[in-house]
Amino acid sequence: MxxxxxxxxxxxxxxxxxxxxxxxxxxxxLTVEDRVHVVLTGGTVGIATLAAVAKSPLRESIDWTSVHVWWGDERFVAAGDPDRNEGQAQDALLRHVPLPEENIHRMGDSDAYPSAEAAAAAYHGEIADHGNPQWDVLMLGLGPDGHVASLFPQHEGFTQATASVIAVHDSPKPPPTRVSLGLSAITRARQVWVVAAGEGKAEAVRDCLAGNESYPGAVVHGTEGTLWLVDAAAAAKA
Known part of the structure; x- marks a missing residue:
């Protein structure tokens, strides 16, 4: 790979x-496909990336009506909660480009669904309704513990789940309840990109790049390519 x-x-x-x-x-x-499916990530670098997209003159060359936006994970909290990745993405990018609302595939919130399991099942259904797309680009942040999306080391969401969309409880990082793509969904992407910055990520970057498969970040990959974009501080121990 x-x-x-x-x-x-x-x-x-x-x-x-x-x-x-x-x-x-x-x-x-878009030169070879009618539509493109992109999976976004939250986190400091992920949201900064979206803000940079919004400011780039290259955005004017995109037919946004042919772009579909998905999420790798989401915090299962109320709609409008500042912890939600989709709200941060809306402010950073989505409201700045002519992206049709029906092309924005948000994971469910705790106002709309009685449980994270129900939200995960609904998202699984939405993915299926759109033909189980092979994501063109799937972006992931990397936590200092080596987690990606809401898949955490030594947590059952990572070690046991095989579903394409899962409910995550007792997350080591608050908030404790989340919805996440599982590995089976992540690794069907054509391109998986991992972004990380800061010295606090250095050990995780080192261990993931070394292939320590106890870390979720070590096992994610794309079918056509896997790209890690890291800053010098995060790469210092690799």
Whole structure:
């Protein structure tokens, strides 16, 4: 499985590079496909990437009506809660581009669903309703513990779940209840991109790149390519 690691000077450079690559990947895919499916991530670098996309002049070259946006994970809290990834993405990018509302596939919130299991089942159904797309680009942040999406080391969501969308309880990182794509959904993406910045991620980056499969970040990959975009601080121990 081809994996490329790109080391950049700082977090800002990671976000700017990821944004430029994302816009280019979308534009390239639209030359051969009728629609493109992109999976977004939250986190500091993930949201900074979306903000950089919104500011890039390259965004004007994209037919946003042909782009579908999904999420790798979401916090199962009330609609409008600032912890929700989709709200942060809305502010950073989605309200700045002519993306049809029906192309934005949000994971369910605790106002709309009685449980994370119900929200996960609904998201699984929405994915199926759209033909179980092979994501063109799936972006992931990396936690200092090596987690990606809401798949945490030594947690049953990572070690036991095989479903494409799962409910996560007792998350080691608050809030404790979440919805996440499972590994089976993540690893069907054509391109998986992992973004990480800061010295606090250095040990996780080192262990994941070394292939320590006890870390979720070590086992995610795309069917056509896997790209790690990390800053110098995060790469310091690799």
């Amino acid at each position: 081809k994996r490329r690691v790109v080391v950049l000077p700082d977090a800002e450079a990671v976000a700017e590079t990821a944004a430029a690559r994302l816009l280019t990947a979308i534009a390239d895919s």
